[in-house]
Amino acid sequence: MSTRTQAQQNSGAVTNQKSVQIAQGNGGLLTKELIESLFLSAADKQLDTRHDSATVACEWPYLCMTTDSFVVTPAIFPGGNIGSLSVYGTVNDLAVVGATPKYISTAFILEEGFPLETLATIVNGLYKAALETGVSVITGDTKVVPKNAGGGVYITSTGIGYAESSPIWDTSLIREGDVILVSGTIGDHGATVMLAREEFGLGAELKSDCASVLPLVALIKDFEGVRFLRDPTRGGLSVLLHDIVQETGFDIQLDESKIPIQPEVESVCDILGLDPHVLACEGRLVAVVSPEISDEVLNKWRNLDCGRGAENIGIVKKCGGSKGRVLISTSIGGCRMMNQLEEEALPRIC
């Protein structure tokens, strides 16, 4: 590394530019300089660039692996940016299978002309989130594509976590009478990103819920009676609950008045004709638990800042139709099926 750091000091080719150049993706000197000036300084030695693969000691019985491409626009939004999101999203996917996140790789696809200052903000957000969640970014890649062949910046994060056993929570454990808990308001991320595009001229004071769910999982990890955990991201609460009814064959009965939604999110949805149930969250946790422990889980979660808005939103019921359904009791005494995301497209939401 030392010789490369010297090379960086001897050259100002990158720092004299204000936006990403196509030649910075060719794998040569300019690529090295970009990596050194932006990534290595933010990485604080966790990134090993000397080999194309990073090597770490491995001392656990099970290994969990997850990957996600992040294509959100705008890349910086109230409450986070694509860099922090790429870490939280990956950490959360590991957390919900009971794994302890350990290592992460990040691959950047940059569009020619993307502002380097914005990229620096994103890289810093990424490493700050990594530090907070206890994962090390041990390897990465940087490609540059020509103008109009990219979306500014795309990040693909892959996470490795360790586990003492194969997944302890699974939809196959879900039983009639189980309770559905959500750790906070839904749709904050989706509504914030839609607003941040400024295509609608709305100015609500919203911010993304983009955060790690590790503290929420840690509180209940040793509880008997936790059946299934998942973070509702793309497709929101609706896709998550429809996955459950599809896999188990049960119905889920929700109480509309209990589903926590911020008034600002409701307003944005009313105006834009969106359904908050399909809007992405990026820091919420949904748990299916036995009725015996549901109050204790809620109380524990509510003691955390990130779980203050936790609610019991419904129960698992015997199937009343030909296949599992997600039903919502409305405040006026009616009952309807939850909208299942199919045609609605909110592209580049995460």
Add this chain to the structure above:
Amino acid sequence: MSTRTQAQQNSGAVTNQKSVQIAQGNGGLLTKELIESLFLSAADKQLDTRHDSATVACEWPYLCMTTDSFVVTPAIFPGGNIGSLSVYGTVNDLAVVGATPKYISTAFILEEGFPLETLATIVNGLYKAALETGVSVITGDTKVVPKNAGGGVYITSTGIGYAESSPIWDTSLIREGDVILVSGTIGDHGATVMLAREEFGLGAELKSDCASVLPLVALIKDFEGVRFLRDPTRGGLSVLLHDIVQETGFDIQLDESKIPIQPEVESVCDILGLDPHVLACEGRLVAVVSPEISDEVLNKWRNLDCGRGAENIGIVKKCGGSKGRVLISTSIGGCRMMNQLEEEALPRIC
């Protein structure tokens, strides 16, 4: 999985379409159908879509991790496609640190309107390469971006391999008098992709060298005297050798007449004004070895189809300047410095 497979049979939404739609990236029903119709059928059960993280047993002392985004255009080229390339590239990065590739994740960023038939070819190429190289694709992701915010298809592959020790080969082991070997002709991939873009009206019968280097590594893994291995990809032989002189401080003296280059590649380079030394390979291996074993390595490699064109191209020398240089003895008795990739940009070559 069974309920999801049923859902696929019950719906023809995807198969009635011929190109990727934006709603296929929303995480809902259409995303599931895309994954089921394209990926799961090709994956032959190695892909676990029930959790956001895949879990595998882990029984080795060291774990190696590598990631690369592939953005090559065209996505299908003579000798391979972006799918097979994404597997070989990842497998090769693990092979050159002495690891045995085990698991891979693949994240697709698709551009709205990308032909589904082309995507199927790519996905099949990917799984065929995985089968050949003995890696399992255990997790993945699919995002769809709007037209003009992507490049058709981008794939980010992350590989995990196991190793009995931390990297056994390293530039720090390189000594004066060591020999530089290359396993075959250089620049085939780069020249093929440039030609396949059909921007130049040339019609040479070239194909990419896109392949696994695992068989080449396996032959010499137990040899004493192997110092350093790497596959020359983006930036070609030049970037690889310049990395070595920069890290070691030695000079490298190459014999121009020994560097294997196909006549077709030479022609393409002459016409387009390209330097074959900076053109990407995707299935070649460069080894720095002690002089005592160089002939034996060459002989072993040449017995393989993928090593038939192997050559001893030069030696490591004491530095004759203020810093390590890559020197080339020319056929007319001169000596020049190898072109160091800096400004030249061959975007989207891998």
